[in-house]
Amino acid sequence: METHAPLIDIRNVVKHFGSVIALSGVSLTVNRGEVMCLLGDNGAGKSTLIKTLAGVHKPTSGEFLVDGQHVTFTSPRDALDAGIATVYQDLAMIPLMSVTRNFFMGREPVKGFWPFRYVDFDYCDEVTREEMHRIGIDVRDPNQAVGTLSGGERQCVAIARAVYFGAKVLILDEPTSALGVAQTSMVLKYIHQVRQKGLGVIFITHNVRHAYAVGDRFTVLNRGKTLGTYTKSGIQIEELQNLMAGGKELQAVSAELGGMV
Amino acid sequence: MTDVSQPTADVTTASAAPVSRARDERLKEASFLTKTMRRPELGALAGLILVTIFFLSTADASMFTLAGMMNVLTPASQLGILAIAAALLMIGGEFDLSIGSMVAFAGLIFGSFLILTGWPLLLAIAATFAVAALLGGLNGQIVIRTRLPSFIVTLAFLFILRGLSLVGLKWATGGSTQMRGIGEQAGEGLVREIFSGTALEGLFSWLAAHDVIAKFPNGTPTVTGVPVSIIWFILVAVVATWLLLRTKAGNWIFASGGDPNAARNSGVPVDRVKTALFMLTACAAALVAILTVLDAGSTDSRRGFQKEFEAIIAAVIGGSLLTGGYGSAIGAFFGAIIFGMVSIGLTYTRFDSDWFQVFLGAMLLLAVLFNNYIRRKVTGER
Numbered sequence: 001m002e003t004h005a006p007l008i009d010i011r012n013v014v015k016h017f018g019s020v021i022a023l024s025g026v027s028l029t030v031n032r033g034e035v036m037c038l039l040g041d042n043g044a045g046k047s048t049l050i051k052t053l054a055g056v057h058k059p060t061s062g063e064f065l066v067d068g069q070h071v072t073f074t075s076p077r078d079a080l081d082a083g084i085a086t087v088y089q090d091l092a093m094i095p096l097m098s099v100t101r102n103f104f105m106g107r108e109p110v111k112g113f114w115p116f117r118y119v120d121f122d123y124c125d126e127v128t129r130e131e132m133h134r135i136g137i138d139v140r141d142p143n144q145a146v147g148t149l150s151g152g153e154r155q156c157v158a159i160a161r162a163v164y165f166g167a168k169v170l171i172l173d174e175p176t177s178a179l180g181v182a183q184t185s186m187v188l189k190y191i192h193q194v195r196q197k198g199l200g201v202i203f204i205t206h207n208v209r210h211a212y213a214v215g216d217r218f219t220v221l222n223r224g225k226t227l228g229t230y231t232k233s234g235i236q237i238e239e240l241q242n243l244m245a246g247g248k249e250l251q252a253v254s255a256e257l258g259g260m261v
Numbered sequence: 262m263t264d265v266s267q268p269t270a271d272v273t274t275a276s277a278a279p280v281s282r283a284r285d286e287r288l289k290e291a292s293f294l295t296k297t298m299r300r301p302e303l304g305a306l307a308g309l310i311l312v313t314i315f316f317l318s319t320a321d322a323s324m325f326t327l328a329g330m331m332n333v334l335t336p337a338s339q340l341g342i343l344a345i346a347a348a349l350l351m352i353g354g355e356f357d358l359s360i361g362s363m364v365a366f367a368g369l370i371f372g373s374f375l376i377l378t379g380w381p382l383l384l385a386i387a388a389t390f391a392v393a394a395l396l397g398g399l400n401g402q403i404v405i406r407t408r409l410p411s412f413i414v415t416l417a418f419l420f421i422l423r424g425l426s427l428v429g430l431k432w433a434t435g436g437s438t439q440m441r442g443i444g445e446q447a448g449e450g451l452v453r454e455i456f457s458g459t460a461l462e463g464l465f466s467w468l469a470a471h472d473v474i475a476k477f478p479n480g481t482p483t484v485t486g487v488p489v490s491i492i493w494f495i496l497v498a499v500v501a502t503w504l505l506l507r508t509k510a511g512n513w514i515f516a517s518g519g520d521p522n523a524a525r526n527s528g529v530p531v532d533r534v535k536t537a538l539f540m541l542t543a544c545a546a547a548l549v550a551i552l553t554v555l556d557a558g559s560t561d562s563r564r565g566f567q568k569e570f571e572a573i574i575a576a577v578i579g580g581s582l583l584t585g586g587y588g589s590a591i592g593a594f595f596g597a598i599i600f601g602m603v604s605i606g607l608t609y610t611r612f613d614s615d616w617f618q619v620f621l622g623a624m625l626l627l628a629v630l631f632n633n634y635i636r637r638k639v640t641g642e643r
Contacts, residue, residue: 077528088526092526094586095519095520096636101516106516106527106528118503119508119509121507
């Protein structure tokens with residue numbers, strides 16, 4: 001019964017866009033109940049890697065295993081069906097639509113027979129209210145527009161949606177980068193909850209503090225390559241920061257500024 | 262529970278559960294106004310009430326008789342069918358400026374199927390819808406594949422279809438820009454009755470016989486029935502509203518217009534939704550063409566002239582945002598009625614009916630400002 005194969009196992013994934021080498025051999029594993037932080041500065045290849053995992057891009061070469069099985073995704077739908085849900089930073093929710101409509105977008109439960117098939121919005125409202133309550137967001141009315149929610153709440157709703165629809169792996173693309181302190185801690189707390197449910201989380205960020213707060217393991221990406229994977233016990237936050245920024249230059253700057261960076 | 266003399270410990274334990282429910286109820290009550298404000302068609306409904314009050318106080322009383330209302334509603338219904346389709350497309354994030362020309366072009370092909378090929382009415386109607394859907398699909402595919410704004414692509418089709426209608430009419434009739442004899446060629450029968458003339462005649466004679474509505478001295482009612490275009494208008498509004506608010510497709514339309522990327526990420530087939538909407542608008546244009554051509558018995562190249570703008574204006578008055586993702590079919594329904602009311606209503610007043618355009622522009626401007634305000638309210642953006 002117990003399977004020890006990681007949820008996601010990618011080996012030597014390479015992705016070229018014409019003459020541009022975006023990923024030149026990236027390896028990464030994600031286990032159940034684990035938050036794997038993917039760290040890297042701008043241009044390190046984080047976005048390309050997520051989009052490859054999410055089925056948007058096809059890797060040029062390399063192996064991709066889900067639950068120990070080799071897979072090839074041709075569309076985001078394939079990834080979703082395999083239980084890999086991606087929550088993009090700004091592109092997760094539609095502000096003009098209600099919380100319910102956003103929650104069930106693309107997976108509306110229908111009733112009745114064709115051509116009179118309709119969406120059971122009462123049930124949808126019920127589920128949305130319940131799920132929001134579960135993650136501690138006080139949705140006054142599930143029919144209110146998502147635009148009225150705060151940035152942190154929106155991220156949480158997007159994550160809750162992915163969890164509700166049976167995701168095994170969550171890919172969170174910089175979920176905290178546009179948020180204030182209180183909002184960030186709300187999202188981080190929720191990520192912790194998701195981990196406890198046994199899901200695997202890939203948490204992409206360039207904020208080492210946020211990563212260190214919830215991460216179990218850290219993979220640092222630089223110039224399309226993995227610099228290495230570290231467990232929380234095996235690395236200090238300062239080392240991680242230096243590694244991510246490419247080491248020496250930042251140390252120099254940091255010394256100049258009196259250790260502020 | 263209501264006994265105030267109960268020990269305090271009991272009260273606190275008993276109130277523990279109802280606390281959240283009580284709060285819920287309070288919020289539900291408070292949100293009634295917000296709920297109303299959130300309806301996109303609110304502005305159009307308010308506009309309709311204002312316009313009605315205006316004409317009640319300035320227009321001749323005959324405007325608000327049954328015959329007067331039919332006069333107002335007939336042009337409103339023809340525009341409204343287009344406006345509702347335009348509203349759906351706008352909510353889906355696209356425009357179609359070619360619907361007016363599509364009315365003329367569909368009129369031409371409908372007439373040609375009847376007169377040149379001699380097909381029976383039902384087949385000609387089906388073929389007209391098929392050709393319109395094909396052209397709408399072409400519009401959609403060009404927009405999707407080139408990623409050009411639909412504004413410019415359909416502007417091209419505005420001219421292409423108008424030009425084709427002219428050239429085609431001249432070719433089909435040997436030099437005339439009008440094709441006559443369609444009414445005779447269409448013949449009589451059930452299909453004809455569905456697409457032209459009036460409906461509910463029995464009801465109206467019954468109402469006249471019982472003195473509910475006005476009648477001539479010989480007993481026939483002054484209004485013999487409801488023009489079928491009005492029935493179609495109501496039917497289209499009901500189906501479109503149901504589609505938009507209660508079905509999967511409706512949710513996909515809102516999503517496609519609201520944010521195509523987010524929609525795609527959630528598994529909504531945005532391109533398919535948009536193509537279907539373009540086909541739908543073209544079919545709405547074909548329906549209007551068939552209804553008006555059968556009533557007039559002929560078609561000409563100016564049919565549907567500038568209807569694309571009027572339809573978009575009616576949709577905007579109805580609360581649809583130009584940026585997509587928000588709007589309503591029932592709003593466009595009211596928008597079209599406002600339109601019909603003002604254009605026809607002015608002839609019942611002492612005002613010069615050329616005030617119509619001034620009024621229209623002002624109405625449009627007001628509606629856009631109002632919509633923008635509402636959108637900020639809804640999304641909480643500043």
